[in-house]
Amino acid sequence: MTLTGPAQAAREVHGAGPVPAIEGRSPWRLAWARLRRDPVAVGSATVLVLLAAMALAAPAIAHATGHGPDDQYHDVGLTTAGLPVGPSHRFLLGTDNLGRDILVRVAYGARISLLVGVTATLLATVAGVVVGLVAGYVGGVVDVVLARTMDVVLSFPYLLFAIALVSVFHPTLAISIFVIAFFSWAAMGRIVRGQTLSIREKEYIEAAWSVGSGTLRVMFVEVLPNLVAPVIVLATLLVPTAIVFEATLSFLGLGVAPPTPTWGGMLSDSLSFYRVAWWFPLFPGLALLATTLAFNLLGDSVRDALDPGG
């Protein structure tokens, strides 16, 4: 068959070997470009980067100020009445009821919040994607069992159960992460299952079968790439939920054991002192708010970037 047009031209230029390929504009690249142009996305990403930096640099901050996160300064950190001291050049964000440096504690608290939030979400995402993908694709009895399991998990009274769980096993970091992940994976799984079910009906899946692709290959090569977008969006929006969950647990005294600083714990401690020490709840509260707000805004922007349909 005689070659015509562009095919012929390409052959003439490149000869008989493989033709170098022009890079395509993948949907990812387009989404990334949209994201970069979005001021809200850039802003929230910046905030998160700063927070992460603060968390990582917590020991450095402690070193720079000379105050450890658990060091109590009864002499300079408390007033003569034994009340916290406000922001000053020595304690940039003031002290808490035990004379501890709030700046340093907020920085260390960031570690806990970010660590728990991100790790729990990652675990939940992996579990949710695997279960949802298998349930949606394989169908049949497997789907019924898995979907019902997810429904059961989603029917549990979360906080109540989490409290019960955490109080029984003495609160540690790992427990917090596990509990939060346990109650988040089903939300991800349900979404993934729904998406998989609708993807499964598409013609390109049929085409993959007609070519001879097996179950695993279709799941990972055909279905999974189409799941990445909704999964990323949901994961970004699950992180703040996890962070709030952790803060609530810490607030109730069930998070990581004191004296490890957590934002929720600090807020809880500040309850009795807010009248006389406005800085005590303000800074951890602000940090918490900034973190969750940034994640939520970023998640929204990511969703818009991946699906600009509005």
Next chain:
Amino acid sequence: MLRFLARRAFFGLLVLWIVSVSVFVLFFVTPHDPAKTIAGRLATPQTVALVNHRLGLDRPLLAQYGSFVWRLLHGDLGYSYYSSAPVRELLVSRLPVTASLALGAAVLWLLVGVGAGVVAARRPRSLVDTGSTLLVLTGLSMPTFLVGLLLIYFLFFRLHLAGVDLFPASGYVPLTQDPAGWARHLLLPWATLALVTAATYSRLTRSSLLEVLGEDYIRTARSKGLSEPRVVYRHGLRSAITPVVTQLGIDLGTLLGGVIVTEQIFGLPGLGQLAWQSVTTQDLPVIIGTVLVASVFIVVANLLVDLGYALLDPRVRPS
């Protein structure tokens, strides 16, 4: 239809059963000892053993669970280890508080949330829309206790300093006793709960309404010359309201089981506070009772939502 209901009901019972087993297992796999706690720190081993026996904790696990289920089916939830009061009474006495909180907040968040959502949907991508989206996201991002703290600080403390004593920061007054006092004490808790939840409803309403307003039949209505408010409210909102109703059902179901954080902050003696107390004192019968009650509410709410959905939208009905 009947088959559908039966299936959902059966499933609901299954969930309740699993929840009860989970809680039970939780407290027996773990190294704790309510008998010791109750007997007191100075008790001798014999006393502890006696308490153990009296509570029936030395019987084999299956027997304990069996008798538990038996009593449950007769409506007997046991007695609190801590206060020796019947669990059922405790639950019943606390329910009105939680219900007042949840239902009142619901009215508030519906007004605010749906209202904000409608406003935003009518002018998409305008300043109003972006502004309210930002507010909404802020609300979504805040944990309940933070909102509560802020409200206490500004609306109670500050006003108190200024001599105005409008919103008390804690305590509960039963409705039957003093309606005005009841409302006053609940205002801040309502606001707390409502602000956090309104955010979700605002987004939901906005996106749902936007989608509906894009439909062809809305365009037809407009082209027929119907006034804009009529189009939006009578035609648009009617269809868009379905997911909101669904969410409302689910949220109410969840909240009726106990609003732990809010009740804690404002000192309201509701189911949430009871749950919290029971966990700290490891009062097993009460824990099981509160968890079960919460699960029942969730399951029933889900069932009602499914039913309502099937009634509202004939397309959903399994034929």
Next chain:
Amino acid sequence: MAQRASGSGEVLLRLENVVKHFPVGHGIFPGRDTDAVRAVDGVSLEVHRGETLGLVGETGCGKSTLARCATRLHTLTAGRVIFDGHDISTLSRRQLRPYRRELQMIFQDPYGSLNPHRRVGSIIGDPLAVHGIAEGAARKRQVQELMELVGLNPEHYNRFPAEFSGGQRQRIGVARALALHPKLIVCDEPVSALDVSIRAQIINLLADLQRELDLTYLFISHDLSVVRHVSDRVAVMYLGRLVEVAPAAELYWRPRHPYSGALLSAVPVPDPDLAGRRERIILAGDVPSPVHPPPGCRFHPRCPKARRRCVDEEPALVPRDRDGAEHATACHFPVESVEDLVHAHPTIDQPDREPLTGPRRMARSTR
């Protein structure tokens, strides 16, 4: 009711009484006395090596389902599929794998049949990867050759489907189908979703490829003019059964089945004068529900010349009167050349016939 071999070539694909039903309804115990959509209800046909067999029918007659039965994308409810002498009717997916190399499919929807998140080179090279035929640079070379073969620029190897037009996407689909050098390709409405001006290009491409690569086609479409252009023989399908099979020229010149005649009379004619003079055979009512097909001849409720026998007895698909062995019709009273169907009237009463109901949506297949 097998089509007798014409002797012109060996049989590459044989369908024997293929049946495919989709259960409908929500029985808790599936398989127990539930209604079923009888999408394909006993179809037998043969495809000879080197020919193009066209399969026409209205939407909902079951042709797409039949296509998927032939390629074993569905499991058969009953009947046999014999490909190149091998019975592939009940093989498992793993056992079917080697046959996939010889039996391929081109899909209808250029927008749905390509994974939007995969690059085109990867899509076309998929068969090569699955069957372990070529890796790395060798695979890329083969894919680019295929791209050239179907008229695509090989430099676009890394592009995504979204960057191509509808016609180009169909070419990608064709390239994918050709990757394994199959013997038979089932084309399921390959041009129906394309603009009219593009259709000719794709059809010509398919014809060129058939000549060059010695392909056999089972070409499915609802568009009679397209089918006429490409087919050697044509089969007409209605409500899950074949009603007529004949060499293309003969079918278009002298359709024997009333349904074929009606279909042909509805084909748009470009010449406005001719179109004005032509009389259409209008069929009464809609296609009946595939869940409860009419008794006897399935077409009798809409047939302009139905008689008592048509309700009582189902006609067999065999050559009638003096037709050649190649031309089979499933009708008790095939149309004569002098007959005027436009003004014909059935001789049975309305109450005797099946109620005229619209087509039901088919249940989705479960795999």
